[in-house]
Amino acid sequence: MKNDTIRYHRPGTMEEFEALLAGGPEKIVFLAGGNFPAHALEDGATLIDLQTLGWDRVYRSGDDLVMGSLATLEQIRTAEPGLADLKEVLSIEAGLNVRNSLSLLNFLQSADDRSPFLTALLALAPEVVLVPAQKTIPLEKYLSQTQMGKLELISEMRCILPEAFAFESVARTPKDRPLICLAVARDRAGGLRVTCGGTAKAPQVLPETNQLESLTYLVRQAYQESGDQWASAEYRKEVAVVLLNRCLQKIVLSSIRKEAK
């Protein structure tokens, strides 16, 4: 018994895409690559498949890393050789099959507080471009908005490649989802941006500071109420400080190496 109450479109250009949106279909579902939960589709939905809109590129633009929202996690992993820790982060995030099919957009819709890649991404202070308005907002803001306009869609994400980047996590096995993870990026001006994953909520971006004592305090604060069924708050608070120090050591070492070159 076939049920064709679901409509499918694959716009080839932005004009076609915008025309589809302008048609004002009731239930729009955007298909952004693989790992889409088919069981969640409702009858009467209009599927708009984004795969031919050219949103799947990952490239360097000056100091920026640009990631199309339909780029897969594996494309991102293999595109930027400079951030060794980011490769490991993505390897922890999922096995190769999922990385080959999961787009950045679908990833953002399913990631949670224990996601190592989301934690790492947030440390890079990325901005997302929303279409059709071509509006640019920080990813952090995008994620915090619980009521996005139903037609506001990320077409790409940009971040300035940091001077140095470090990621540390603790898990039950090398590729298990972390119980706690922490990422630190140092920008070219020397500013440190720290994000905390495994907080029992969304990954948290800490206020920027370069003072170790302040950072330590802020990290502890981030995990103050992080106790959940995976780890206690006490554990996370204490171990987060360890991970912070390790990240900072990596950052310092990275800077020393760069200077030595």
Added chain:
Amino acid sequence: MNIRLSINRDVYEVEANPKDRLLDVLRQIGLLGAKSGGCQRGECGACTVIMDGMAVNSCMFLAVQAQGHVIETIEGLGENPDQGWKKTAGLDPLQKAFIENGSIQCGYCEPAMILAAKALLNKNPNPTEAEAREALSGVLCRCTAYVKPVQAVLRAAEVMQTGNSPEKTIPSPKIVKLDEIPETETVGKSEIKVDAVKLAQGKPAFTADFQMPNTLIAKVLRSPVAHARIASIDASKAQALPGVAAVLTWQDLPRVVYSTAGQSDPIPGPLDTFSLDNKVRFVGDRVAFVAAETAEIAEKALSLIEVGYEELPIILDPRESMQPDAPRIHGEQEYVNFADSDPSRNLAAAIRIDIGNVEKGMAEADHIFEQEYVVPKVQHAHIEPHVALTYWDENDRLVIRTSTQVPFHVRRMIAPLLDLPIKRIRVIKPRIGGGFGNKQEMLIEDVSAHLTIATGRPVLYEMTREEEFIASRSRHPMRIKMRTGVKKDGTLTANEMIALSDTGAYGCHALTVTGNTGQKSMALYVGDGIYRKSPNIRFYADIVYTNTPPSGAYRGYGVPQGYWPVERHMEAIARALNMDPLEFRLKNALRAGELQPFSTSWSEGREPKPEIVETVGLEECVRQGSMAIGWEDKYANPGWHAVPGRPHLRRGIGVAMVMQGTAIPYLDMGGASIKINDDGSFNLLVGATDLGTGSDTILAQMAAEVLGIPTEDVVIYSSDTDFTPFDKGAYASSTTYISGTAVTKAAQEVAGKIRKRAAAIFETQGIAVNPEQIVLKNKRAVAPTGQSLSMAEIALDSLHHRDQEQIMAVASHVAPTSPPPFAAQFATVLVDVETGQVTVEDLVMAVDGGVIINPTTASGQVEGGMAQALGYGVCEEMHYNSRGVAREKDLVDYHIFRADEMPRVQAIFVETYEHSHPFGAKAVAEIPMDGAAPAIGNAVLDACGVEIYDNPVTPEKIWKALKNSKQG
């Protein structure tokens, strides 16, 4: 809508719903090599295809999304080179490599691994091992530990690079012969698995691959609450939904009490289950069955069933189950007790075993060590979910095609539930995509059978991954108290284990699993000196009901639960006495010629009878294992324990010694029949069930050995209750031993008939030969004079030429003993003392499994078992919140090891010759589950000096223990 797909260089025009997944469409058009693991997030990878050169999960794309892309499935790779007159290009080098090196175990995920590897080699023809592991990281395998698949990828790369097939370079497991072992032609050789070629091609060998027209899809409504009476249930809206063929509630079915445990009659446990009941006892318990035209309609129908739950107090902690004011989980009048079960106290079973005089032994001790240990509830995580297809055949007999380890038990057990006589039921077991004990259970067959009876149509029921977690079975979690008396010189004087075992909401396997916990683990250490002849051992257990999903059979069958406390305890005692942990254990361990101490007190089957343990290769296992892991260089070597430049890391090494059983004496029976064909080949029919272990292969090898033919001349079939002889099924490490002996007996009888026939033919040629002196070898019957007849000549003579008869035989076997295999398990770990993170670096297991019938398949069993046990040691556990809702519902939260994170894994065999088996074999399948967790726990202790009593050893537990030790 019409979809156009480019698959394997062909174009397919398919009529599909836009929401159909690519996986579903592939299977609709007959490309059945992509399998479903029932997952929702693509984590298992069994459905892998190559899309535009990359391995992706076909369950995670809609078919419409795949339009315009190039898709490759396993069917496009290669095919069997031997197809009669038709010449083919043969198999792909990857398929060949997977087949030849024994990578194929259950075969459910192997097509996916082959495709993932293909995508790698297309881009990178010369990968490193790390790159091969990375390529396989998206496909979860529960059988292999990825050892052989990774080797196969590298071997295929070599073949493809050089253009020719090199000599076999795949390392065989190390085998050390401890006893004199007779020379054999086929037994003891690494024969290729008899089903490997079809499985490497992704052929439709599994239950869900069998497509019947007009099939309905079944779904089960499951309870959202942990304990409640069903005050009302209204299925009228669901029944009225177009496309729904039947909705069944407890009001529609006969009320027949049973146990789901797949065991011989009488089932040694309480009868406390109904197909559908007016009460639910755990979150995930059955409420209603639906059969509909599609899965989507069936799901929709479930949502339309209105249920009124009258909630009852719940018990989640087994320590509360027997409290006087505890709510009663089983109050039904139909409940049938077994032995000491007492539902008024939530007691499913109780065990009280005293051997010798424990209190006297304790009084004779210089030290008494006491500690409580905890082991978790864990899941089998076989990649093929439970799946059953039922239909009426043309004779109005009910056919049940099911992924079961116990087809004959299912036929016997399901008959009363359906109000059908056994003779009107036929159970067919196709290939099984892993079971590990979870399919030693009649868990789903009644669902589809009831719906087939209700609708008259074929019904397919396949569990989702979430259902596997919330509604199938699991390993019994236990709290175990150890109390051990020991003299200053390390002699054990008494050993006591008191277990509280949680059977969950139903008592399937409650008594026997927990019985094994003590019977195997507490039998290993009897003490030394005078205590050897009269050990003092106590094993008491209460097995209680809680409102959690039922526990059941799981590889090891209670024994891994026992070895966590025993081996952690032995380590603590050895260290407290400042003794070498290896010497201390061997000093007290059971030796050849001694009585299995529990054999006179307890038996899983009938009355206990004394059993002398004839073969014990434990000491040599310790020697071999310790050499392989470098024990001498590492243990007590401070330099090795430190990691230069990384003071927060500490290395540790640990050991555990273990024993299992081999089959259930005096109870479980295996049968086999063999007949000769015109060309001198043989059909071997067995009721034994190969669930990926390679048992079909080793049974064929044993028959081939007796008949003097190559294994390829044995066409084995398992199993079908209409055609194959009875066999208890695949459990209790019994197939090689019980079914293998049955096969050997049948083959010996057939061999006798062949010799007689050959002698008669020789006589017509004027050659007088005593049949007893005829030797069967190289497919011929050879007279002492050197003249010989081919098997084909003998077959044609017997079937066509004169005094015609079908040369055949049927035989069966019940064992009078259960010879234990032994093993020494070693582990090394790296512990981060600042975070508690533990990384297992090496696992080595040396196993005395008697004579190894097939070293490749046996090593696959040991490697895969160690990987499962590794998860048991560090990450696998099932948690429930205060309302009994599961934390783990998929293979993301319930993490099983991926290919790219495995430690080094090595299997070694120490061969003893077990005279109670025709070829000297014991078992190897379950013992790998027993030692890894305690060896890891002991290694963590060695690394950083802290004791973790609750398995698994997770970062926070280690961190807390370290913190406490600093404060202390």
